Amino acid sequence: MLSSSPTGLLHWIHHGLRFGLVGVINTVVGYAVIYAAMLGLGWSAxxxxxxxxxxxxxxxxxxxxxxxxxxxxxxxPEAMRFLFVFAVAWLLNLGVLLASMHWLAVPAVWAQLVAGAFYTCAFFLLSKLFVFRNARSD
Structure with a gap:
């Protein structure tokens, strides 16, 4: 039976779905800032x-x-752990990207998707288990 305890599958799915939604919102906000700065303020790319x-x-x-x-x-302390986890996930992303392209001969377009999946999974797991490890249970 699925448990809603902090270690139960439903708990992980709940956090995973919320993490994904935050990712979508974050992407929209990030690109809005990029294009507002570039097109509206005339900043460099x-x-x-x-x-x-x-x-x-x-x-x-x-x-x-x-x-x-x-x-x-x-x-x-959470913010510091978050920055550390971001760096680790991004370095993993970069490593998977380079390994996929150079060792496995995966085309760059597909390698980016694979690397992005590794980044997202690593960022979620490390956020749940390390960054926000003291968060209250639902």
Whole structure:
């Protein structure tokens, strides 16, 4: 039987779906900032990208903290762990991308999708088990 306990499958699915929804919202916000900065403010593509990702990372942290994991733990330690986990997930993404293209000869378009899937799964698991580990149970 499926359990709604913190380790039960329904609990993981619940958090996974919320994490995915936050990802969609975060993507929209990030791209809105990128294009507003680039087209509206006349910033360079690189500066706009940095701004969009910075805003997106903050948005992701706040939404995941509050909506996905309902954390009430101290914010600063969680934010530091979140940044660390982001870096780990992104480096995994980069490693999978390069390995897929260079060792497995996967076309770059498909390698990006594979790498993105690894990034998302790693970010979710590390967020649940490490970043927001002290969050209350639903």
């Amino acid at each position: 690189v500066a706009s990208n940095v701004a969009g990702y910075a805003v997106g990372l903050c948005c992701s942290f706040l939404l995941n903290r509050r909506f996905t994991f309902a954390s009430r733990a101290r914010m600063l």
